[in-house]
Amino acid sequence: MKLRELKREDMAGMLEWMxxxxxxxxxxFGSDKIDEKSVLSFIQNAGSALRAPIEGNTIHYAIADEESDEYLGTISLKAISIANKHAEYAISLRRKAQRKGIAIEATKEIxxxxxxxxxxxxxxxxxxSDNIPAIKLYEKCGLVLEGEFRNHLVVEGEYKSLKWYSILRTEYQGKYGIPINN
Incomplete structure (x- = not known):
C-alpha cells in the first residue's frame, strides 16, 4: 500500500465505491448526483499532496497498491486549520480492498x-455510532473517543448518532514512538 496523488485513471475505482x-x-450524502463528471472534478480539485496544506482546504490521497499502482480508495485530511493545527480525517475503500489491513496501513501513514x-x-x-468496523479501525490506530452526538442526523428518514474521535500529537508520538519536531 502507498499513498499518492489522485489521477484521472482512478475515476472508475472511485465511482465503484461511491x-x-x-x-x-x-x-x-446520496449517490444520485455522482457521475463521471463530478468524480473528475473531485480529482482535479483534490489538492496536491506535494504542496503544503492551505487554511480551510482538503488534501486527498489515493490509496494504491504498492506494486500495480491500482486505486484502492481515498484517504483525506479535510478542513485543515493551519492556525489551530488540526484537520478532519476521512477514508473510504473499494470493497475489494476491505478487511485486508489496508485501512490500518493507510491510516497510520496519513x-x-x-x-x-x-x-x-x-x-x-x-x-x-453503528459503524462498528470503522470504530474498531480508529481505536486500533490510537484515536480516542471524545463523545457522542445522539440522534444528530437524519439519513434516509432515520436518526443517526455520531461518535467523535481524535488523536493528539503527543498520543500519536506515544503510540508510534516517532519523534516529532515542534
Whole structure:
C-alpha cells in the first residue's frame, strides 16, 4: 500500500465505491448526483499532496497498491486549520480492498503525514455510532473517543448518532514512538 496523488485513471475505482450500496450505508450524502463528471472534478480539485496544506482546504490521497499502482480508495485530511493545527480525517475503500489491513496501513501513514510533515496538533473524525468496523479501525490506530452526538442526523428518514474521535500529537508520538519536531 502507498499513498499518492489522485489521477484521472482512478475515476472508475472511485465511482465503484461511491455508488456501492454496501459502502454508501455509512455515508451521509446520496449517490444520485455522482457521475463521471463530478468524480473528475473531485480529482482535479483534490489538492496536491506535494504542496503544503492551505487554511480551510482538503488534501486527498489515493490509496494504491504498492506494486500495480491500482486505486484502492481515498484517504483525506479535510478542513485543515493551519492556525489551530488540526484537520478532519476521512477514508473510504473499494470493497475489494476491505478487511485486508489496508485501512490500518493507510491510516497510520496519513497520521504520520499529519503530525510529522504537516505539523498538526490534532486529527479528528466523526463516524456513525453503528459503524462498528470503522470504530474498531480508529481505536486500533490510537484515536480516542471524545463523545457522542445522539440522534444528530437524519439519513434516509432515520436518526443517526455520531461518535467523535481524535488523536493528539503527543498520543500519536506515544503510540508510534516517532519523534516529532515542534
Amino acid at each position: 455508488t456501492d450500496p454496501y459502502i454508501r450505508q455509512n455515508f451521509r 497520521l504520520r503525514l499529519a503530525f510529522v510533515k504537516y505539523n498538526l496538533e490534532r486529527v479528528y473524525l466523526n463516524v456513525f
